[in-house]
Amino acid sequence: MSRLNILSHMFVRSPFILVQEHIAVAHKCSLALIPFFENVFKDSWDEALTIQQEIKELENKADQIKRKLKISLPNSLFLPVPRGDLLEIIRLQDKIANCAKDIAGLVIGRKMNIPIPIQDKFLSYVKRAVTSSAQALKAVSELDELLETGFQGREVKIVEKLIMEIDSIETETDNDQILIRRMMFEIEDSFPPINVMFIYKIIDWVGDLADRSSRVGSQLQQLLAS
Numbered sequence: 001m002s003r004l005n006i007l008s009h010m011f012v013r014s015p016f017i018l019v020q021e022h023i024a025v026a027h028k029c030s031l032a033l034i035p036f037f038e039n040v041f042k043d044s045w046d047e048a049l050t051i052q053q054e055i056k057e058l059e060n061k062a063d064q065i066k067r068k069l070k071i072s073l074p075n076s077l078f079l080p081v082p083r084g085d086l087l088e089i090i091r092l093q094d095k096i097a098n099c100a101k102d103i104a105g106l107v108i109g110r111k112m113n114i115p116i117p118i119q120d121k122f123l124s125y126v127k128r129a130v131t132s133s134a135q136a137l138k139a140v141s142e143l144d145e146l147l148e149t150g151f152q153g154r155e156v157k158i159v160e161k162l163i164m165e166i167d168s169i170e171t172e173t174d175n176d177q178i179l180i181r182r183m184m185f186e187i188e189d190s191f192p193p194i195n196v197m198f199i200y201k202i203i204d205w206v207g208d209l210a211d212r213s214s215r216v217g218s219q220l221q222q223l224l225a226s
Helices: 003-008 014-031 032-041 045-072 083-110 116-140 142-146 156-192 193-225
Strands: none
Touching: 003 045, 014 032, 014 045, 014 083, 014 116, 014 142, 014 193, 032 045, 032 116, 045 083, 083 116, 083 193, 116 156, 116 193, 156 193
């Protein structure tokens, strides 16, 4: 058993559990965007508002977990990984929840819809971005197993594969974004300029959702390399 593995049994596990709880809540925020937009497309604004409120509550819960982690995380040489690395992971995870909240909030606030000609492709785009946060959740969920193995062996390969998959999904989301922006460009003259501006903003923010999930993966990769 490695020295890191032996020492790991001396540590309080709660920081890892809280990081995992946090990404689970952040992913729920992004996952809720799928039924949210499905209801927006049907002009079911009451249902969409209910989901938007649920996303807001989940984002608040994520903030509470983040604060709890910062308080509970010891300034100690006996942490199995650098304290700053854990704080950076949870900061990046928090951006996933924030992004989902901002997307739903803007759509509800302006009662805006996505043009019918691009709705199908847009929903696929959202689902791919949500898949990215799901992969981030899977990767972060391996923290305990990584600790048990002293950040060595087969478990590292599993996490590295998950990180590569996150990057691949993020690239596919970038390609979706380019296509949807091109589709929007072809029809934008049919809509008021202010509406077009906010539609492009929503398109960009969905892309940010995938990008932020990818950054969680990058931070985990840095953790593996340290």
